[in-house]
Amino acid sequence: MRDPRARLDAIFRGATLKWQSDKGAIRAPWRALPEGMGKPDTVSRTHRRWAHAKLWLRLLAAAFGPNADPALHDLRHWICCAYRRAIGVMGLKAVTFARKLGAHSALTAPPHWLPDERLHAPWQRLMQGVARALAAGLPWRPPPGLAGEADLPLLWDRVTGRRPLPRWAEPA
Numbered sequence: 062m063r064d065p066r067a068r069l070d071a072i073f074r075g076a077t078l079k080w081q082s083d084k085g086a087i088r089a090p091w092r093a094l095p096e097g098m099g100k101p102d103t104v105s106r107t108h109r110r111w112a113h114a115k116l117w118l119r120l121l122a123a124a125f126g127p128n129a130d131p132a133l134h135d136l137r138h139w140i141c142c143a144y145r146r147a148i149g150v151m152g153l154k155a156v157t158f159a160r161k162l163g164a165h166s167a168l169t170a171p172p173h174w175l176p177d178e179r180l181h182a183p184w185q186r187l188m189q190g191v192a193r194a195l196a197a198g199l200p201w202r203p204p205p206g207l208a209g210e211a212d213l214p215l216l217w218d219r220v221t222g223r224r225p226l227p228r229w230a231e232p233a
Contacts, residue, residue, distance in 0.1 A: 112147035
């Protein structure tokens with residue numbers, strides 16, 4: 062890479078590009094980058110590589126940390142936009158990490174719409190119990206707090222997040 066700064070500028074520009082739709086502004090694809098910013102596939106590949114290398118996690122932590130450098134503090138918006146674009150690559154741990162930092166603008170949707178990693182173990186135990194009861198031919202009774210099978214989709218939404226998330230839900 063000849064000019065990492067220019068590549069970073071291109072990533073920040075691509076992460077903040079929006080297209081107008083009938084439901085408002087939505088995230089534009091990488092191919093919408095202006096020609097002077099470089100090849101869109103090269104910019105997106107660099108963004109993904111940096112996501113795999115955990116660069117966006119480190120930048121978010123540095124920008125939202127208690128002793129954040131004023132220069133990084135000024136770049137929070139850009140870092141959050143690039144982080145949001147990288148969540149698909151980084152996975153559920155990136156959502157949990159942004160929540161712990163209190164960086165809700167780095168999330169791809171309102172926090173209550175996103176998966177909650179803390180609920181995975183209880184959900185798995187519940188579903189294993191349901192499967193054992195059904196396999197043994199026993200009637201299944203919901204645990205306390207659930208009204209029955211009708212509440213399972215609600216619990217599923219809390220554990221896995223809503224799918225698919227509407228594109229308009231992403232912050233600007």
